[in-house]
Amino acid sequence: MNQAEVSKLVSKLRIKVPAEPRKLRSPKGPEGRIDKLRKTVTGLIKYERIELNHNRGDEARQYAERLISEAIRYGDCHKPTMDVANYWLLEKELIHKLFKVLVPRFENCNTAYTRMLNAPRPLPSRVDDKVVLELRGNPYPSLVNRQSNNRLLIQNVLLDAAKYDYRQSKYAEMAEKIGQREEAQALEKKSKEPTKESSNESKTPEI
Amino acid sequence: MFRTLLNKLSTVPSSCGFHTTACLNEVRLLTRLRVVDNSEIGKRAMAEGKPPKVICVYNKKGVGYIGDRVMVAIKGQKKKGILVGLKQTQKVKVPKFDSNNVVLIDDNGTPLGSRIHVPIPTILRTVLKERTHAKGADYTKLLAIATRFV
Amino acid sequence: MALAIRRTSDILCAARWLIRRDCRVLSTLPEKAEISQEVVVRRPAGRRPIANEAVLESRHIYPEFLPDPNPDWRNSLREKLERADMLKRRSQIDIPEFYVGSILAVTISDPHAQTKTTRFVGICIERKGCGLRAEFTLRNVVDHQGVEVRYDLYDPTIQKIQVLRLEKRLDEKLLYLRDALPEYSTFPFDMDPEILPEGTPVPINPVQVKLKPRPWLEKWERQELKGVSNIEEHLKGKDRIRRELRKTPWEKYDLMKQYRKTIPIEDQSEIWAEVHNQLQQLQLSRKKMARKRTFTAPKPQLG
Numbered sequence: 154m155n156q157a158e159v160s161k162l163v164s165k166l167r168i169k170v171p172a173e174p175r176k177l178r179s180p181k182g183p184e185g186r187i188d189k190l191r192k193t194v195t196g197l198i199k200y201e202r203i204e205l206n207h208n209r210g211d212e213a214r215q216y217a218e219r220l221i222s223e224a225i226r227y228g229d230c231h232k233p234t235m236d237v238a239n240y241w242l243l244e245k246e247l248i249h250k251l252f253k254v255l256v257p258r259f260e261n262c263n264t265a266y267t268r269m270l271n272a273p274r275p276l277p278s279r280v281d282d283k284v285v286l287e288l289r290g291n292p293y294p295s296l297v298n299r300q301s302n303n304r305l306l307i308q309n310v311l312l313d314a315a316k317y318d319y320r321q322s323k324y325a326e327m328a329e330k331i332g333q334r335e336e337a338q339a340l341e342k343k344s345k346e347p348t349k350e351s352s353n354e355s356k357t358p359e360i
Numbered sequence: 361m362f363r364t365l366l367n368k369l370s371t372v373p374s375s376c377g378f379h380t381t382a383c384l385n386e387v388r389l390l391t392r393l394r395v396v397d398n399s400e401i402g403k404r405a406m407a408e409g410k411p412p413k414v415i416c417v418y419n420k421k422g423v424g425y426i427g428d429r430v431m432v433a434i435k436g437q438k439k440k441g442i443l444v445g446l447k448q449t450q451k452v453k454v455p456k457f458d459s460n461n462v463v464l465i466d467d468n469g470t471p472l473g474s475r476i477h478v479p480i481p482t483i484l485r486t487v488l489k490e491r492t493h494a495k496g497a498d499y500t501k502l503l504a505i506a507t508r509f510v
Numbered sequence: 511m512a513l514a515i516r517r518t519s520d521i522l523c524a525a526r527w528l529i530r531r532d533c534r535v536l537s538t539l540p541e542k543a544e545i546s547q548e549v550v551v552r553r554p555a556g557r558r559p560i561a562n563e564a565v566l567e568s569r570h571i572y573p574e575f576l577p578d579p580n581p582d583w584r585n586s587l588r589e590k591l592e593r594a595d596m597l598k599r600r601s602q603i604d605i606p607e608f609y610v611g612s613i614l615a616v617t618i619s620d621p622h623a624q625t626k627t628t629r630f631v632g633i634c635i636e637r638k639g640c641g642l643r644a645e646f647t648l649r650n651v652v653d654h655q656g657v658e659v660r661y662d663l664y665d666p667t668i669q670k671i672q673v674l675r676l677e678k679r680l681d682e683k684l685l686y687l688r689d690a691l692p693e694y695s696t697f698p699f700d701m702d703p704e705i706l707p708e709g710t711p712v713p714i715n716p717v718q719v720k721l722k723p724r725p726w727l728e729k730w731e732r733q734e735l736k737g738v739s740n741i742e743e744h745l746k747g748k749d750r751i752r753r754e755l756r757k758t759p760w761e762k763y764d765l766m767k768q769y770r771k772t773i774p775i776e777d778q779s780e781i782w783a784e785v786h787n788q789l790q791q792l793q794l795s796r797k798k799m800a801r802k803r804t805f806t807a808p809k810p811q812l813g
Contacts, residue, residue, distance in 0.1 A: 156573050156639060158768075158772045159569040164776070165775065165777065170766070172770075215766050216765055453618060453659065453665070455659045456660070457655060459655070484622075
C-alpha cells in the first residue's frame with residue numbers, strides 16, 4: 154500500500170484509465186515510447202482527427218486528455234504547464250492552438266475532450282484493430298451515423314422530392330377529374346333541370 | 361530499460377544472470393559480525409579489523425534472528441555468541457541496527473565480557489527468557505551487562 | 511487564527527451547499543428540474559471552485575487519509591471504514607502534524623521493557639502506507655550505533671507522539687542518512703520541544719549532509735538528492751558515465767505516470783468533505799486543552 158503523492162494536484166480524467174501503462178515496442182525503450190506518443194499527440198492536436206492502431210491510439214488519448222486538462226487547470230501563465238506543452242507539442246505553433254483554441258472550446262465541457270471510435274478494417278487481413286481518434290467539436294462531418302431521420306441527407310432529399318412530385322401529379326390528376334365532372338354536371342343541369350329534381354326524389358327512398 | 365542497458369554494457373550474455381535486487385542483510389553462514397561487548401578476544405579481533413564470521417546458526421532456518429545463538433570463528437577460535445542487533449528489516453517497533461551485533465558467551469550462557477557498549481532491543485529480554493531452561497544455559501546474564509535498552 | 515477558522519468553516523458550508531445542489535441534479539423530481547438547470551449554468555465543470563483549495567491543503571498534513579492510487583487496490587467501503595477508525599483513534603490520542611525531517615519522540619507501551627514503556631527519539635526519515643497501515647520510521651544514533659525503529663501511526667500501543675522540532679528537509683525521503691556521517695542523525699533523548707509561533711509556515715531546514723565514503727547502501731548519485739553536499743567527491747569516472755546512461759529526463763513529462771501516482775482533485779475533495787470538519791474540530795479541542803494546561807498555576811506549597 155503506497156501513499157498517494159500530494160505535491161501535485163491533477164484533475165480527474167473523464168475516460169477510463171487502465172491500472173498499468175501499455176508498453177509500446179521500441180528499440181529505444183521507455184524514451185522511444187514517449188517519443189511515439191509525442192508524435193501522435195501532436196498529430197491529434199494538429200489535425201483533430203487521426204486514424205491509427207488501437208494500442209497507440211488508446212495510450213495517446215490518455216496523454217492528450219491530460220495535456221488539455223492541465224492547460225485548462227493552470228492556463229498559459231503557469232511555467233511548468235508551458236514546459237509540458239512545449240515538450241508534448243513538437244510543432245510550436247500548436248502551443249498557441251492549445252491555449253487559445255482548445256482551452257476555450259473545452260472549458261465548460263462536461264465530457265471527455267477526445268473521442269475514440271473503432272474504424273473498419275478490410276476483412277481478409279491480419280492488421281491490428283484500427284481506431285479513429287478525434288477531438289470533440291472538430292470541424293469535420295460527424296462519423297457517427299445517427300442521422301436516419303435527417304431531412305438533409307441526399308437520399309431523404311431525393312425521396313422527398315420524389316414524393317412531392319408524385320403528390321403533385323396526383324393532385325393534378327384529381328383536379329382534372331373534378332373539373333371534368335363539374336363540366337359534365339353543368340352540362341346536365343343545363344339540359345334537363347326538371348328531370349334532375351324528380352330523379353333525386355326517386356333516389357332518396359331507395360337509400 | 362535497466363535490463364537493456366545492462367545488455368548493452370556487459371559483454372557477458374544476460375542469461376548468466378546476476379540479480380539486481382537489494383540485499384536482505386540476513387545473518388547466514390560466513391556473515392561478518394560486530395562484537396559489541398568488552399571481552400578481550402572480541403576487542404582485539406575488532407581492533408585488528410578481523411571481525412568474527414558465522415560458522416553455525418543454531419536454529420532450523422539457517423538464518424539468524426534476534427536472540428539466536430550462533431557459533432563464530434574469531435581469531436582462529438570457535439566461540440559462541442548471541443545476536444543482539446540485526447541489520448535486516450525488522451517487525452514494527454523492533455529496532456533495526458546499522459550493523460549485525462553479537463555478544464560472545466561461553467557454553468553456560470555467561471558473557472565473556474562485562475559490559476555491552478551499544479543499545480540492546482528490549483524484545484531480547486523476552487526472547488532470552490524463553491530460551492533459558494532451568495537446568496540448561498542461562499542467557500539472561502547477558503541482559504545484566506547491557507547498559508541501555510531501546 | 512479564529513478568523514481563519516471561521517473563514518474555512520464558511521468555505522466548507524459553501525462547498526456543502528454546492529454538493530447538496532449537485533445532488534439535486536441527480537434527483538428525478540420534476541419540481542426540482544428548474545433549479546438543477548440553474549446550477550449547471552452557474553458552475554461550469556471545467557473550473558474548480560476556489561473554495562476547495564483551502565480544504566485540499568490538508569493533504570500535506572494528513573496524507574494517510576488519501577487511499578492508494580492503484581485502482582486494483584481501491585475499495586470504497588474499506589476506505590470509508592478505515593477513515594472512520596482513524597478518526598476514532600485520533601480522538602483518543604493526539605497524533606500531531608509532522609513531516610519527513612521532523613524530530614519526534616514516541617512513547618509506546620512495551621511488555622518487554624522493565625518500566626513497561628519505551629521512549630524513542632529520532633528524526634523521521636520516511637513516511638509511507640495509507641489508511642490504517644500508515645507507518646513512519648525514526649532514526650537516531652545512540653552510543654555511536656545507528657538505530658532505526660518503524661512505527662505504525664495508528665498503533666494502539668502508542669501512548670504519546672511528541673514533535674520536538676517541526677521542520678521539513680530538502681528531500682522527500684531521508685534514507686541517505688544511513689550512509690551519512692553519524693552527527694547528522696544524532697539527537698539527544700532529553701531534547702526539549704521547540705515551539706513554533708502559531709501561524710508560521712513549517713520551516714524547511716536547508717542542511718546538506720556529508721556522506722561517508724563508499725560502499726553505500728544505494729546508488730545515491732542517481733537519485734538527484736538535494737540534501738547531500740559531497741556526493742561528487744566519492745564518484746569515479748565510471749559512475750558518472752553510468753549515471754548519464756541511466757538518466758530519465760522524460761519522466762518529468764510523463765503525464766500519465768504522475769496521474770497514476772496521485773489521487774485526482776475530484777476524489778480528494780470527496781474525502782476531505784467527509785473528514786476535514788472532524789479533523790479541524792479535533793485540532794481545535796487539542797489547542798484548547800493545551801492552553802488550559804499552560805494556564806494552570808502550580809499549587810502553593812504548604813508550610
